[in-house]
């Protein structure tokens with residue numbers, strides 16, 4: 001495709017600052033394409049969406065998304081650093097990469113979302129008869145289309161990856177953890193756990209049902225090895241201790257800049273794995289938790305202990321050690337207010 005030359009092009013080439021360009025253009029940006037001196041093709045598809053295609057043959061198609069929730073700034077800063085070093089040619093790519101800042105306006109207002117949680121709109125849920133559209137619904141559809149197009153243009157036989165980078169609202173006993181989307185009975189991959197461990201993520205939650213999240217979408221629709229990766233606790237820009245993300249950043253750099261990467265040999269003892277025990281949705285206005293806002297993810301409850309109250313319904317722990325993940329009483333009615341998990345072991349469903 002041929003594009004005209006937008007006014008932002010020279011500055012983008014010299015600074016690599018695609019984040020500021022995105023933040024200055026919350027809803028759309030004129031597309032453009034250019035080639036770096038090292039031969040990498042750069043395509044700006046729209047605001048917050050930039051693709052890099054190295055000149056040489058590649059074997060991996062990698063999507064790195066952040067800012068699906070706009071206030072989760074550490075992943076945005078990691079991607080900002082990677083994009084800048086690619087455009088300014090301090091980092092040379094060996095693999096195709098698509099970077100996505102999910103929700104630019106929500107970055108600017110420093111909120112999880114503007115009208116609606118973007119991460120509940122994927123897998124077609126952006127377009128539902130009788131429900132009015134809004135910018136997040138439009139964005140979810142655009143992101144699906146861009147990811148579809150990106151994977152479709154990959155080399156035959158290329159591996160597909162999508163790491164959707166987040167930070168959690170609460171602190172977590174296990175600071176970094178990943179959500180492995182439901183695979184509909186397909187086996188979980190030890191190689192992906194090895195990659196996550198290299199990122200500093202030793203804790204993984206195995207989902208047991210379909211979802212409307214970005215990571216489930218690329219896993220289910222595109223067969224990508226895809227994860228929601230929680231890298232720490234939400235903080236405003238400037239307050240992240242970036243040293244806590246160094247392992248993640250270096251592992252991502254290796255993934256995109258090397259033909260292949262060797263990870264530490266798989267050892268089940270390196271990981272803490274959890275299986276989702278149940279999902280509790282908010283159905284009533286008077287939804288509450290009996291615990292304080294500073295009670296952390298992965299806190300376990302004793303059997304019979306109250307975990308949540310939804311109107312007249314009391315949710316008590318059904319097994320000893322049932323642990324809370326993502327408790328949020330402020331979600332819209334009908335949405336997930338709490339996940340609970342129980343420990344699981346590496347078994348025959350891992351390859």
Ligand SMILES: O=C(O)CCC(=O)N[C@@H](CCC(=O)O)C(=O)O
Nearest residue numbers: 119168169170179213228326328
């Ligand atoms: O800390 C929280 O309550 C939410 C953190 C967050 O945004 N988590 C994702 C998880 C997505 C998934 O289940 O794969 C979300 O809630 O969208």
Ligand SMILES: [Zn+2]
Nearest residue numbers: 069072166167
């Ligand atoms: Zn998030």
